[in-house]
Structure formats: C-alpha cells, structure tokens
Amino acid sequence: MSGGGGQTVQSNAPPQYVQDAHQQNLGAGSALADRPYEPYTGARIADWTPDQTSAFNLARSSVGAWQPFVGTAGAVASDIATGGVGGLFAGTQPPQGATSVPGAAPRLVGNGPTMVQAQARAPKVTSRQEFDPSAYLSANSDVADWAHQVSAQTGQSLTDLAAQHWQQYGQGEGRNGAMRTIEDTVYYPSMQAAQIGQTALMDAARMNRGDIRDVTAGKFTDANLSAYLNPYTQSVIDTTLSDLSRQNDQVNNAMRARLAAAGAFGGSRSAIAETENARNYLDTVARTSAGLHSQNFTQAQGAIGRDQDRALTAGGMNQGMDWNVTSGNANFVQSANAANAAAENARLARNAELLQQANATNMGAEVTLSQFDSSQAFQAALANQQAALQGNNQRLDAARTLAGLGGQVQGLAGNDVSALLGIGGQQQGMNQANLDLAYADWLRQQGFPMQQLQFRHGLLSGPVGSTSTSSTKTDNTGQLVGSGISAAATVAAAFF
Numbered sequence: 296m297s298g299g300g301g302q303t304v305q306s307n308a309p310p311q312y313v314q315d316a317h318q319q320n321l322g323a324g325s326a327l328a329d330r331p332y333e334p335y336t337g338a339r340i341a342d343w344t345p346d347q348t349s350a351f352n353l354a355r356s357s358v359g360a361w362q363p364f365v366g367t368a369g370a371v372a373s374d375i376a377t378g379g380v381g382g383l384f385a386g387t388q389p390p391q392g393a394t395s396v397p398g399a400a401p402r403l404v405g406n407g408p409t410m411v412q413a414q415a416r417a418p419k420v421t422s423r424q425e426f427d428p429s430a431y432l433s434a435n436s437d438v439a440d441w442a443h444q445v446s447a448q449t450g451q452s453l454t455d456l457a458a459q460h461w462q463q464y465g466q467g468e469g470r471n472g473a474m475r476t477i478e479d480t481v482y483y484p485s486m487q488a489a490q491i492g493q494t495a496l497m498d499a500a501r502m503n504r505g506d507i508r509d510v511t512a513g514k515f516t517d518a519n520l521s522a523y524l525n526p527y528t529q530s531v532i533d534t535t536l537s538d539l540s541r542q543n544d545q546v547n548n549a550m551r552a553r554l555a556a557a558g559a560f561g562g563s564r565s566a567i568a569e570t571e572n573a574r575n576y577l578d579t580v581a582r583t584s585a586g587l588h589s590q591n592f593t594q595a596q597g598a599i600g601r602d603q604d605r606a607l608t609a610g611g612m613n614q615g616m617d618w619n620v621t622s623g624n625a626n627f628v629q630s631a632n633a634a635n636a637a638a639e640n641a642r643l644a645r646n647a648e649l650l651q652q653a654n655a656t657n658m659g660a661e662v663t664l665s666q667f668d669s670s671q672a673f674q675a676a677l678a679n680q681q682a683a684l685q686g687n688n689q690r691l692d693a694a695r696t697l698a699g700l701g702g703q704v705q706g707l708a709g710n711d712v713s714a715l716l717g718i719g720g721q722q723q724g725m726n727q728a729n730l731d732l733a734y735a736d737w738l739r740q741q742g743f744p745m746q747q748l749q750f751r752h753g754l755l756s757g758p759v760g761s762t763s764t765s766s767t768k769t770d771n772t773g774q775l776v777g778s779g780i781s782a783a784a785t786v787a788a789a790f791f
Contacts, residue, residue: 313755316751316754316755317755320748323744323748323751324748327745327748335734337730337733337734337737339734340727340730341724341727341729342723342726343719344726346718346719346722347722347723348719349448349449349715349719350712350713350715350716350719353449353708353711353712354708354709354712356459356463357708357709360701360705360708361702361704361705363458363462364698364704365697365698365701367694367697368694368695368701369694371691371694371697372691372694375687375691420478420479420480421478421479422476422477422478422479423477423479424476424477425474425475425476426458426461426473426474427472427473427474427475428454428457428458429457430472431460431461431465431470431472432453432457433472434470434473435471435472438460438465438470441456441460442456442460449711449715450613450616451711452624455704461473499629501625502625503621506617506620507617507618507621508610508613508617510611510613510614511610512603513606514603515596515599515600515603518599518603520595520599523594523595523596523598524591524592525591525594528587528588531587532587532588535583535587536580536583538747539576539580539583542754545754546572547569547572550568550569550572554568605721608721609718612718616710616711619710620707623703627700630696634692638689638692641685642685642689645685649678649681649682652678656674
C-alpha cells in the first residue's frame, strides 16, 4: 500500500456500492451531529394529589377546632366565678315574723313554742343557646349534601362536619336552624323527709360492625390486561422487522454479488445459500417478535400486581381508620354515660343528705318563741347554698370534660390528616413513576436514530473488497468514512 501517486501499487479497495453506503452513513451522521438540541417539554415533577390537597385543607380547617369546647368550658367557669355562688347569699331573706337588726342575726318574735320550717327556695331556671347539628343540616339542604359527600370520602361524622361548616361559614352567612334553647332548672331541696329513690344506671356503648369496611384482595384475572399493555409495542415490532428485512436484503445482495463474481449466480449453490439465509431470517423474525410480545406481557403483569398491592394497602388503611373512629365514638359514649350516671347518683345522694339534715333540724326546733333563735333560718339558707355549690361543682366537672373533648377532637382531626397524606403520597408516587417512564421513553426516542446509524455502520464493518493493480493512489475512503462514523457514534452514545 502506498501513500503517493505515480507508481504501480496493489490496493484492496472496497467495491463502489460499499463506498456509496459509507458516504450515506457519513451524511446521516453529519445530519445527526448538526441537529439542534431538543429540550424535553413534558412534566417532570408530579403535582399534589386530591387526597393530599384534602389533607392540607382539613388541617387548615381543623385549626382552632378545640375553641368551641374550651370557650364553653371557660364561660361556665366564668359564670360560676362571677355570680353563680354569691347570688345565693344575696337572695337570703329572714323568715316571716323575724326582725332584722343591722350587724346582728335576725330573731323571731311572738308567743309560745312553734316548729321552725326552713323555707324552700323556688327553682332557678336558666336558658342557654346550644348548637344543634341535626337541626342545622335539616334546615340547610346544601350543607347536608356536602356533609354526606365528605363523610363518605373521609369517614368524618356528620356532627363534626356540621359544626365545622357552622364555625367557618354558617355564622358569617347568617344561616338559620343552627341554635336551640336549652333550659336548665336548679331545684333547691326543702326540709322534708330524706328519700334517695331509684339510682341512675349507665347504658353500655356498642360498636357497630357495619361502620367498619371490609378489605378484599384483588385477583390478576379480574384486571383489564389490555389497559396495562404498552400501546407502542406493535410499532416497535414493525420497526424492528423492517430493519431485519432491510438487513436480509443487504445480505442477499452481497451474497449474490459474491456468487456473480465467482460465476456461480443462478446455480444450485445460489439456491441453497438463499434458502439458508431465508431460514435464518425467518427464525430471527420469530424470536424477535415473540420476545417483544413476552416483554410487553411481563411488564403489564407487574403493573397489575403493583396496582393491586396499592389497592390492598389503601383498603387496610381505610379499615384501620374506620376502626379508630368507631372505637373512639364508642369510648366517648361510654364516658358520657358514666359521667351522667355518676352525676345523677351524686345529686340524689346529696339531696337525701340535705333533706335528712332538715329533718334533724326540725326535731330540735320546738322551743319557746322567746328563746328560739332565727339561726335555723340561716342554716336552711346555708343548706341551700351547699346544694348550689354541689351544682356548680358538677358544672365545673362538665366544663373540664368539654375542655378535654376539645383536645381529642383536635387529635382525631390530625389522625384524618395523616391518613389522607399517606394515601395521597402513594398516589403521588405512582404519578411520578408515570412521568419518569415518559421521560425515559423520550430519551430512547432521541437515541433511536443514532442506534440505527450504528447498526448500518456495523453492516459495513466486515471484510468487503477486491484486489486490483493500479498506478493511482490507494483509495482508503471506506476506512476513513468508517472511522468517522465510529467516532460520531461514540460521541453520540455518551448523550443517549
């Protein structure tokens, strides 16, 4: 091989059709290298899911949910501190027939012994406004529809949703039917015979199995397989088969050229070679098509399994949330029943005790009118005051219970927020996986032309050429073109 001209050299130059193919590859490689950068325009980051947005809104709306309970408890305590007890002293009056001397205890006047009867104070009736969730939903059908929809989605009770809507929107909009008037009657015991009567019993709370959802595992045969198959599989198969067909044609052309050069074209050797090449081509087509179909089915099968696993996990979380809510409601009812029964029994026992004290006082009250001191009247007033103090203590206990419920309501709302965030996180992860898959497909599409160019270059990399004697400079165009395409393919492969 010589690098100069004018002397006779022996060269191994490739055939003209190979040189033409190298020129085509070089042109295709130059076009790829000159192609401008194409940015990816699809989404890369998954947005918040509806469940996550609902969790954010629920957390925001639950801020201050404890305030109605603590506010009511504070109002009760404030009422007791500012006037609930002192009013009893202010209302004490001397019994009929007594004289009042400033700075001294009142005394009775009259002749002869008499029975001192402590006067029973008239019942005290107070009224208060209380939120009625059932009446609020009945009077506002749009709110009722919203509450039923949200309750079905999140598991929240209609009572909590009605109170939430009233606090956030109903009061500002001036909606009707929300409040009801409650009258509380405080009875002061009179000095009569002590009788406890029948004690109050507590009803046991129960959990309803129908409030807890069942969890069932999905089957692969129940899934719609066609929805999970890659819709681009057939396009990939068609493109691959087209490439194989083009490669087979090139092989046949090269083989016929060799047979023609050897003078064996059209003979039995030509037929045998073409038959063997056709058999190899059909085997490759069959294996390639079967492999692509099998890969598509395997990917769809895995996607179905992952979806069913996520559905089973979500069902278990929903069932756990149902159990927690139902159990919590039952505990609230049980606690309320126990508190009501204890309060009623304490009231009955205290009334009996006060009445018994009144009877004892009456037995020692038979004294002469001149010697009898009106202190008995004050004792009756003190007994009434003690009864009022007992009632105030019960109201304080109820206020403490309300304040505790406020914290429990806030905690349950936090549990709902955590459950929604967990479900939304699973959904967002699936959305992100879909975006990542789309981006990976785009990268493969961008690199596909370079893969095709590498494939075409591979077809021309074998030992193809003919020996001749010439006095011209050796033509190494094929080697230079092949080297250039290999370098271009190497550089492009670094980006795809």
